[in-house]
Every structure is written in C-alpha cells, then in structure tokens.
Amino acid sequence: MATEKKTRIVLIGTGAVGSSYAFALLNNNLADELVLIDVNEKKAEGDAIDLNHGLPFSAPMKIWKGDYADCRDADLVVITAGSNQAPGETRLDLLQKNIGIFKTIVSNVMENGFNGIFVIATNPVDVLTYATWKFSGLPHDRVIGSGTILDTARFRFLLGQHFNVDPRNVHAYIIGEHGDTELAVWSKADIGGRPVLDLFKKEGGDHAAKMDQIFTDVRDAAYQIINLKGATYYGIAMGLVRLTRAILRNENSILTVSTLANGSYGLDDVCIGLPAVVNRQGIREIIELDLDEKEKALLAKSADVLKNSLKNVANYF
Missing domain, CATH: 3.90.110.10 (Lactate dehydrogenase/glycoside hydrolase, family 4, C-terminal)
Structure with a gap:
C-alpha cells in the first residue's frame, strides 16, 4: 500500500514571529509535519520540545528541529528569519542587514531540492520577496510575501x-x-x-x-x-x-x-x-x-x- 503524502511546513527563523506562527499552526490543524530551523539551534530545539508538549491538547502533528535537508519534501518553506525592526527604524532600513541572510537561506533551501512554495514574512517583505524569487529561480507565482x-x-x-x-x-x-x-x-x-x-x-x-x-x-x-x-x-x-x-x-x-x-x-x-x-x-x-x-x-x-x-x-x- 502506498504511503499517503504528509503535508510538511519548514519554518526558518524561530524568533518572536516564527515561534508565534508555529504556535498558531499547532492550534489550526493545517499540516502533518512542522520542521523548525534556526541559526540558534538550541532555540529551535527548545521550541520543538515545547510545542510537542501541547500536542495532547491539539491535533496530531510531528514537530522537530531540522535542517535544510528537510526542505526537500516540504510543501511550504516559511521564512521569518532576519534582523528585527528597531525603534525609529523603517522596514526598508533593514534591507542591507537581511538581504545577505536571505541569499544564504534561499540557496541552502534550493540546493536541497525544494520544489514547493515560499512564504516570506521578514522585512522589508516586498524587497525580500523579490529577492527570494530571484535567488530561488522558482516561478514568481510560487514566491509569496505576507505583503499588506x-x-x-x-x-x-x-x-x-x-x-x-x-x-x-x-x-x-x-x-x-x-x-x-x-x-x-x-x-x-x-x-x-x-x-x-x-x-x-x-x-x-x-x-x-x-x-x-x-x-x-x-x-x-x-x-x-x-x-x-x-x-x-x-x-x-x-x-x-x-x-x-x-x-x-x-x-x-x-x-x-x-x-x-x-x-x-x-x-x-x-x-x-x-x-x-x-x-x-x-x-x-x-x-x-x-x-x-x-x-x-x-x-x-x-x-x-x-x-x-x-x-x-x-x-x-
């Protein structure tokens, strides 16, 4: 018997936005698998453990700290990684900080055979959505920013x-x-x-x-x-x-x-x-x-x- 395909989301970035998204996902029963990736591996692992302890109150989901190899079978890669907006700073001020980070992230994702849809939330989201499209080589309709x-x-x-x-x-x-x-x-x-x-x-x-x-x-x-x-x-x-x-x-x-x-x-x-x-x-x-x-x-x-x-x-x- 063929194994049913699991719906997998890979979340890159487990800061305040990423961890809030992961928690909200846990409460919405949208995916079978959630993979957490962060440059701070301990934070990603801690979030995975913490979220798993909520599973008795939610729908079944497999949650773990992973790596870029897990992107191969992902339906969605959601990127929330990058520098945060500081007081007095505009979103566009973040561009120079975050574009280099994105080039590395997107390259790592694509090198591992990802063929799904990118969702971008990091600011400045419009420019980083464009950058993700360029870096990934995917059709533009499969690169979506959170926009407005x-x-x-x-x-x-x-x-x-x-x-x-x-x-x-x-x-x-x-x-x-x-x-x-x-x-x-x-x-x-x-x-x-x-x-x-x-x-x-x-x-x-x-x-x-x-x-x-x-x-x-x-x-x-x-x-x-x-x-x-x-x-x-x-x-x-x-x-x-x-x-x-x-x-x-x-x-x-x-x-x-x-x-x-x-x-x-x-x-x-x-x-x-x-x-x-x-x-x-x-x-x-x-x-x-x-x-x-x-x-x-x-x-x-x-x-x-x-x-x-x-x-x-x-x-x-």
Missing part, C-alpha cells in the same frame, strides 16, 4: 471598531509597500455592501479627519507596538496562518499579499502588496481594482520607492 495582509487586517479592525461591526464583515484593502508608502483603497471599501465613504458622510462632522486618523493608525501601528513592547508578532503570525490555510486547502481566497506585479496596475518587475487569488499552486491571479486617480498615483509612488530600494542591492542578483 496585516495592514489590511488592522484597517478592517479599526473600521469595524469605528462603526461597531465585526471586522470580518468589513471589506477593505491596504495595498502597496508594507511600509510607509502603503495606501488605503477607500474608493472600494464597504461594510455590508454599503460604501465606507457613504457611511462616513452619513455620520457628519469632519469625516476626512476621521479617515486620515484611521489610516495613520494603520500605517504607524508597527511603530507604536515596537515602542510599547519591542516587536510585533501575534498579528502577523495569524496572518501567516491565514495565508498558509489558503494555500494548503486550495481555497482560492483573495488576500493582499506581496507578489510580482508583471503588468498589473501598470507596474512591472516589482513585488508589492496587491489583492490576489491564492491557492495550492500559489498566486492564481492578481485582482485589479478600479482605483481612483489619487490611489493610482499613490500606488505608483509606492512601487517607485520599492524599485529604488532594489537598485541599492542590485549587486546581489
């Missing part, structure tokens, strides 16, 4: 809070760079089929100021959290699990991930956060929203910022 998945969640939460509605019933996107040049797609935001712009106008008062404050709170959320507790990890861990589910369960879900814009929105040769259909093959297609003129200009500006960052590390490609 968390920014979109923050946006929906704050809109839900403002209008006293379950955030799962808020349909609104943050797109562009996962960083300072991201933008809110106000023109397409709705709650229960009602345009958010109309809901704000119905409230009366200075609705433009309210909208600006909500967007500012979304864009600058990471800075606030880093100042308060040193790092953000729970929200992005949940976002990564949501992306993992969309891939492994072949959901064809629409998520604002970082993916190669190959002509979409008039953009080319840049990975950037856009709504895309995600399934077991990776990115099925990018959803092109009918943006207003201001939104188009902001998205183009965001892409230009990312392209300029890529020029600073062009020697790596």
Whole structure:
C-alpha cells in the first residue's frame, strides 16, 4: 500500500514571529509535519520540545528541529528569519542587514531540492520577496510575501471598531509597500455592501479627519507596538496562518499579499502588496481594482520607492 503524502511546513527563523506562527499552526490543524530551523539551534530545539508538549491538547502533528535537508519534501518553506525592526527604524532600513541572510537561506533551501512554495514574512517583505524569487529561480507565482495582509487586517479592525461591526464583515484593502508608502483603497471599501465613504458622510462632522486618523493608525501601528513592547508578532503570525490555510486547502481566497506585479496596475518587475487569488499552486491571479486617480498615483509612488530600494542591492542578483 502506498504511503499517503504528509503535508510538511519548514519554518526558518524561530524568533518572536516564527515561534508565534508555529504556535498558531499547532492550534489550526493545517499540516502533518512542522520542521523548525534556526541559526540558534538550541532555540529551535527548545521550541520543538515545547510545542510537542501541547500536542495532547491539539491535533496530531510531528514537530522537530531540522535542517535544510528537510526542505526537500516540504510543501511550504516559511521564512521569518532576519534582523528585527528597531525603534525609529523603517522596514526598508533593514534591507542591507537581511538581504545577505536571505541569499544564504534561499540557496541552502534550493540546493536541497525544494520544489514547493515560499512564504516570506521578514522585512522589508516586498524587497525580500523579490529577492527570494530571484535567488530561488522558482516561478514568481510560487514566491509569496505576507505583503499588506496585516495592514489590511488592522484597517478592517479599526473600521469595524469605528462603526461597531465585526471586522470580518468589513471589506477593505491596504495595498502597496508594507511600509510607509502603503495606501488605503477607500474608493472600494464597504461594510455590508454599503460604501465606507457613504457611511462616513452619513455620520457628519469632519469625516476626512476621521479617515486620515484611521489610516495613520494603520500605517504607524508597527511603530507604536515596537515602542510599547519591542516587536510585533501575534498579528502577523495569524496572518501567516491565514495565508498558509489558503494555500494548503486550495481555497482560492483573495488576500493582499506581496507578489510580482508583471503588468498589473501598470507596474512591472516589482513585488508589492496587491489583492490576489491564492491557492495550492500559489498566486492564481492578481485582482485589479478600479482605483481612483489619487490611489493610482499613490500606488505608483509606492512601487517607485520599492524599485529604488532594489537598485541599492542590485549587486546581489
């Protein structure tokens, strides 16, 4: 009798984001096997032991500290390794620190016969998603960054809070760079089929100021959290699990991930956060929203910022 294929996730990086993702995975029954890899082998081993002790309260899963050879049979390789964002530091400031780390990691993964899907969460996520695509040689639709998945969640939460509605019933996107040049797609935001712009106008008062404050709170959320507790990890861990589910369960879900814009929105040769259909093959297609003129200009500006960052590390490609 043929042995049934096991679903395997390899997690590279067991810092705050990686270990939070591993814990969230344990609670969501999405994979049969979870392999933990970290330059700090003791940390990876400790996490594996700790997570295994939770198995009596969860679904069966095999969890162990592994190495790059385990990537050969992996369905997903999720990378959260790299330097963290320090107080006062932008995500793009991390680029020089992390691109060399990524070249080593991705080369090690590919040298061991990996043929699955990469999921990237390390910042600056858009540039590192592009770098992973280049370093791996895989089709671009199988290299997915977490993009603005968390920014979109923050946006929906704050809109839900403002209008006293379950955030799962808020349909609104943050797109562009996962960083300072991201933008809110106000023109397409709705709650229960009602345009958010109309809901704000119905409230009366200075609705433009309210909208600006909500967007500012979304864009600058990471800075606030880093100042308060040193790092953000729970929200992005949940976002990564949501992306993992969309891939492994072949959901064809629409998520604002970082993916190669190959002509979409008039953009080319840049990975950037856009709504895309995600399934077991990776990115099925990018959803092109009918943006207003201001939104188009902001998205183009965001892409230009990312392209300029890529020029600073062009020697790596």
